[in-house]
Amino acid sequence: MPDYGKDYENLNISIPRPLAGDLLHVAQQSGHSVSQLTEKALVQYMKDERGINSVYLSAPVNAMLKGFYEENTTLGDLRKHGDFGLGTFNNLDGEMVMLDGVIYQLHADGKTYPVDDHVQTPFACVTFYSPSVVEEIEENLDFNAFNAILNRLLPSDNMLYAIRVDGLFKQVKVWSVARQPNYQPLVEDEQNRPVFEYENINGVLAGFYTPKFIRALNFPGFHLHFLTDSREYGGHLHECQTERVQIGIQFIHRLKLDLPMTLDYLTANLPR
Template identity: 30%
Template sequence: MTFEERMVRSLHVGTMAASDLTGGHDHRTLFQASTIAALLEGRYEGDVTFAELALQGDTGLGTLDELDWEMVALDGEFFRADVDGNVNRIDPAEKTPFAVVVEFDPDRTVELPGPLDRDQALSLLDSEGEDPGPVVAIRIDGEFDRIEARSVPRQKKPYRPLAEVVEGQNVFTIGRCEGTLVGFRFPDWSEGIEVAGYHLHFVDRDRKRGGHVLDFTILEGEASLESSSELNVELPPGVELGSEGVAADVHAAIDKAERG
């Protein structure tokens, strides 16, 4: 079974080229530039600009051209967290080789009475009663005791596979602060197109610190969730969705690159 056939059943997926990004998109449709498998192979050159991305959604995560640090989108603003976790705004003319965004319109909220560590907080999201949907977009606003995050250094050609690049990742801790976690929960079978499970990025309230989140402790907060069953994937030339059943080495590489 191909990804396309599988997705038609539970997640409707459309594909498009960067030249098709004219701005119109349906409510509750997630947009994704390229695939995580392509990123793992070292395709770090973007073909979608942040101006184009902004037309597809106001909330999400990803990276920048040449794997230039971590991206988080919040309230229509796009931020870059550099290798030390320092945050600045992204120029709309810059490009991304991998990003997922949605025009965030949450359908439910979950209180997070802390202190809760990452696993405890995410299991509260898992257990909330309503139909979770194939993909859940997540925003968690709150006060955090600490955020353990990482960012990776900008890459130059010849590009190395992502699993090698993250060996040079910088892991850092953001101390007590208010801020926002932004991300998604994708189903297991979407691994390869996406990172299956939870994938969260962080930016603090002052928009000064952030990154790809490895762990956190939340003292008090609220999660806003939006389920979606529509995903449009922009495929750069030469990138395909592939087949279901991601090879063990790809699983291992995603584990290392995105969950490590």
């Protein structure tokens, strides 16, 4: 950050009269001071201006679903676009979870392995996580009730959301993927996937909600990956029951998409 020296002390802002009127009105209604509101609005604006409050996709998911498992986005590239998210690795070599800037590779044995920044991904979805709402849920919820609460926390079906759920889970069922040869589309058959179940476990769910009309670019609906608090085990969430959790949701109204510059991608005949 450049040194602005004395500029800070001389910073005077003039606000057009109608806007100042609105500001005073909102301050009166909300019980917040004018300075608090101004600061809040500026933080939000800066976040948007720098493109931080956006979902970043390293590639459209439809390429991966067609069996293109090798793209040239490195985890180092991915890190520039977020500190939180999910995805997979080239050749579908496990499930990816990114939490607080650390990327975890969950292999087909359900365990995490260290992964370096040169490893590549055919598909990943990340953001800089900063929740807009946080809700404490003390009840024991089955998967349907859990999904109902998530749905209730989304103000609209037509926006993007990052979702982080921390706490104690009564049960969690996840799956992972085994390394796949390129050009071999995954069969939508659960039987072939390694499945793992955990009970009374502390952990984190990390992922996104994507509107259904964006399905060519990202998995529609809720897509969550699980990681234990010990950071040793996890996978793609199939179902869960919560005991005591904190749900954080970030409202996001911008999507950034990279199109892979690989020959495979450029010459692919993707679904229309």
